[in-house]
Amino acid sequence: MEIPQSIIAQMNQWRRDFHAHPEVGWTEFRTASKIAAYLEEQDIDILLGKEVISENRMGLPSQEQLQKSYERAIKEGADTKYASHFEGGYTGVVATIPGDLPGPTVAFRFDIDALPIFESIEKKHLPLAQGFSSIHDGEMHACGHDGHAAIGLALATILSQNRSSIEGVVKIIFQPAEESVRGAKSMVEAGVVEDVDYFLAMHIGTGVPENTVVCGADGFLATTKIDVEFSGMAAHAGAYPEEGRNALVAAAQAVIAMQGISRSSLGDSRINIGTLHAGSGRNVIADHAKLQLETRGINTVVNTYMYEEVIRITEGIAQMYGVTATHSIVGEANSASSSERLVTLLTEAANKSGIETVIPRENFAAGSEDATYFMEAVQEQGGYASYSVFGTELAAGHHHEAFDFKENVMEQALHVLTSALLTIYQKERE
Numbered sequence: 001m002e003i004p005q006s007i008i009a010q011m012n013q014w015r016r017d018f019h020a021h022p023e024v025g026w027t028e029f030r031t032a033s034k035i036a037a038y039l040e041e042q043d044i045d046i047l048l049g050k051e052v053i054s055e056n057r058m059g060l061p062s063q064e065q066l067q068k069s070y071e072r073a074i075k076e077g078a079d080t081k082y083a084s085h086f087e088g089g090y091t092g093v094v095a096t097i098p099g100d101l102p103g104p105t106v107a108f109r110f111d112i113d114a115l116p117i118f119e120s121i122e123k124k125h126l127p128l129a130q131g132f133s134s135i136h137d138g139e140m141h142a143c144g145h146d147g148h149a150a151i152g153l154a155l156a157t158i159l160s161q162n163r164s165s166i167e168g169v170v171k172i173i174f175q176p177a178e179e180s181v182r183g184a185k186s187m188v189e190a191g192v193v194e195d196v197d198y199f200l201a202m203h204i205g206t207g208v209p210e211n212t213v214v215c216g217a218d219g220f221l222a223t224t225k226i227d228v229e230f231s232g233m234a235a236h237a238g239a240y241p242e243e244g245r246n247a248l249v250a251a252a253q254a255v256i257a258m259q260g261i262s263r264s265s266l267g268d269s270r271i272n273i274g275t276l277h278a279g280s281g282r283n284v285i286a287d288h289a290k291l292q293l294e295t296r297g298i299n300t301v302v303n304t305y306m307y308e309e310v311i312r313i314t315e316g317i318a319q320m321y322g323v324t325a326t327h328s329i330v331g332e333a334n335s336a337s338s339s340e341r342l343v344t345l346l347t348e349a350a351n352k353s354g355i356e357t358v359i360p361r362e363n364f365a366a367g368s369e370d371a372t373y374f375m376e377a378v379q380e381q382g383g384y385a386s387y388s389v390f391g392t393e394l395a396a397g398h399h400h401e402a403f404d405f406k407e408n409v410m411e412q413a414l415h416v417l418t419s420a421l422l423t424i425y426q427k428e429r430e
Helices: 005-020 029-041 063-075 080-086 145-160 183-189 247-259 300-321 340-352 371-380 408-429
Strands: 045-048 093-098 101-111 167-175 198-204 212-218 222-231 269-278 288-297 324-333 357-363 384-390
Touching: 005 029, 005 145, 005 408, 029 045, 029 063, 029 080, 029 093, 029 145, 045 080, 063 080, 093 145, 101 145, 101 371, 101 408, 145 167, 145 198, 145 408, 167 183, 167 408, 183 324, 183 371, 198 340, 198 371, 198 408, 212 340, 222 247, 222 300, 247 269, 247 288, 247 300, 269 300, 288 300, 300 324, 340 357, 340 384, 340 408, 371 384, 384 408
Parallel strands: 101 167, 101 198, 198 384, 212 357
Antiparallel strands: 045 093, 093 167, 212 384, 222 288, 222 324, 269 288
8 A cells, every 4th residue: 555645744744733732541532533523534434432432431530620621622623523422531433444355353553642741841842843842731742642643543544545455344443541551441341342353553662763663562561550548537736636547647658568568479560659648737637648559560460469469558557547548440451462473464564664673572561551451352352462663763751741753653653554454464365
């Protein structure tokens, strides 16, 4: 399939528009509506909102925040024909492109959410210098998902114009709330990949050098994101301290105890307490405290062990200090490995596409990804799944205020993904 330069130019424009209008997880109202409207223009069948997102969503913002974000999106040009489908935080879109010939169902996943980060205002920061930096204080595309969404739209465009080359069905999944690993599980539960034979997810950057493709990224850590709240009783710290139940001290004790969790012999593990907010004044026994933390493990078994230890510690310390403790899971992902068959096909496609360095497999055991839910679901039903990484020069690391990437990586990804689709068809016919 040929990729016209007009599509490359349009892809860059989409990326910059999404970058200027970042939306964090479950609030991607403008982004999702723009995606839906464009797909319809290309006469592509789409499923929206509750059709592709289950009621069970982790880490959902408050109704007030959802409403504010929705109203902001409308003011900033969200397509009103589609925006209402996403109200309440159901911000997923799935495009379906049937071909003229029989064949497998192949799905591509692209995440679309931003991060709660203030973007750099340094003059050398290219998005600022070229006029497409974030217009939202405290929200930024600092991980490349603006580029992912643009690649997905470009891929949909090419496929819609080449339906005679499609064998079977192609699904393009635009996933919300990947950050903090929240969105994929809800889409799997909604049945988005129940009919999928081949599943391909991708990311740009992640420390991979420019002009390099990793065709099978393995070793993503299983993870659980947890909010813990301690509730005690306020009291005058000078006059009647014995009448209080100090939630702050309980939380502080929990932080220390969690750092001492014995590591599992089954493999690497992680724990991090990212925030602790507690109390109301220096002379008041703190009646409330909240921790935001995460566990990770080399596999789901190790991560589950870490999570269960966190809960055991939380409950024990709550009893020790006479407070109550509640917890909620606000994000979750399993570990997964790329299927050998699909890694081989991607490697062949990448070599055909002229990429300088093609790496069949590489271990990425430093982070987590909820695309693993899709991968696991497809593999369990007898299909094949992979996660690929397209290297690029970065202005700063992921989740950094000065993050930016070289836009030519999007064209490279587009060439490899279209080539991968044709390679899948070739192998299916053999």
